[in-house]
Amino acid sequence: MSKDSAVRTFLAVRLPLELAATLHKKAIHRAGDEHTHDVRWVVPQQQHITLKFLGSSNIDQLDTLIARLEQGFSGCKMFDSMTGCFRFFPNGRKSRILALDMHSGKELKRLAAICEYAALQSGFQPERRNFYPHVTLGRFTSPRYVNHSQFFNLPSFRMTVAEVVLFQSEPSSDGKKYKALHVFPLQPLAISA
Numbered sequence: 001m002s003k004d005s006a007v008r009t010f011l012a013v014r015l016p017l018e019l020a021a022t023l024h025k026k027a028i029h030r031a032g033d034e035h036t037h038d039v040r041w042v043v044p045q046q047q048h049i050t051l052k053f054l055g056s057s058n059i060d061q062l063d064t065l066i067a068r069l070e071q072g073f074s075g076c077k078m079f080d081s082m083t084g085c086f087r088f089f090p091n092g093r094k095s096r097i098l099a100l101d102m103h104s105g106k107e108l109k110r111l112a113a114i115c116e117y118a119a120l121q122s123g124f125q126p127e128r129r130n131f132y133p134h135v136t137l138g139r140f141t142s143p144r145y146v147n148h149s150q151f152f153n154l155p156s157f158r159m160t161v162a163e164v165v166l167f168q169s170e171p172s173s174d175g176k177k178y179k180a181l182h183v184f185p186l187q188p189l190a191i192s193a
Contacts, residue, residue, distance in 0.1 A: 008169040009057045009181065011069075011115045012048035013081075013108070015135060019159050020044035023083070023100060026154055027137040030086070031098075039098060039138040046178055047135050049081075049102055051164065052115035054124050061122050066166065066182050068118035073164060076114070077187045079107040083157045087134055094143040099134040100154070104161065108133040111164060162186055 015023075021044040031039060054065075084101030102108060112131040120126055166182040 006056045006058050009054040009062065010050055010167055010169060011052040011054065011119075012050045012165055012167055013111070013161050014163070014165050014180075015044075015047040015049070016159055017044055019157055020047040022157065023047065023135065023137060023154075027086075027098065027100075030154075031138075038141055038144065040141060041138045042136055046176070047137070048165075048167070048178070049108065049133055049135055051108070051112040051131075052119055052124075052127065054119060057124070061124065062166070062181070065118055065122040065124070068121055069115070069164070069166075069184055072114040072118050073111075073184045073186065075187075076111065078160055078162045078189055079104055079186075081108060081133075081159055081161050083135075083154065083159075086154075088146050092146045095140055095146045096143050097136055098138045098140065098146075099136050102133040102135060104133065107161065111161075115164070162188075 024041065024044045024047070028041065057065075081102050081104040084103050087099045087101050088095040089097040089099060109131055112133075116127055116131075163186060164184040165180050166184075167178045168181050170177045170179060
């Protein structure tokens with residue numbers, strides 16, 4: 001990336017590939033054959049929990065952001081997160097996005113708050129919506145009514161959140177492709193003797 005060029009970026013927690021593949025298969029199964037073609041599915045390698053969308057970014061902003069986040073995440077420890085219910089955005093009457101709730105107590109919200117603060121201090125725009133931890137599984141090809149009984153709950157799956165990733169979003173023939181620009185590892189939990 002040259003000093004003057006701008007790229008689209010965001011901060012996120014990447015889902016472990018095995019979990020993402022399981023969620024992908026189960027969501028397609030829940031959609032059923034008659035609805036599978038109505039959804040552009042997010043491939044497992046791209047599934048993530050967005051903590052902060054940054055938008056157009058230049059290298060100076062990103063260098064400042066990385067330094068601030070290294071400091072902001074310095075005291076953060078790994079934690080577990082659990083999958084929850086299916087969710088439809090903006091709502092079930094005119095759904096555009098099929099997602100899955102993610103729960104972690106307040107830990108995901110804490111990471112999002114660190115990202116928001118560092119982004120503001122680095123010259124990025126403030127987030128106007130409340131943070132709602134979720135994984136996007138697919139996007140409906142056109143807004144549609146969704147019968148919630150069609151997407152009944154999955155069993156809960158657990159994952160360990162061990163890092164935050166700064167991603168670059170690039171257009172590709174099948175939607176978007178995400179490239180990791182920087183990884184912020186969280187501290188391992190202390191093992192008691």
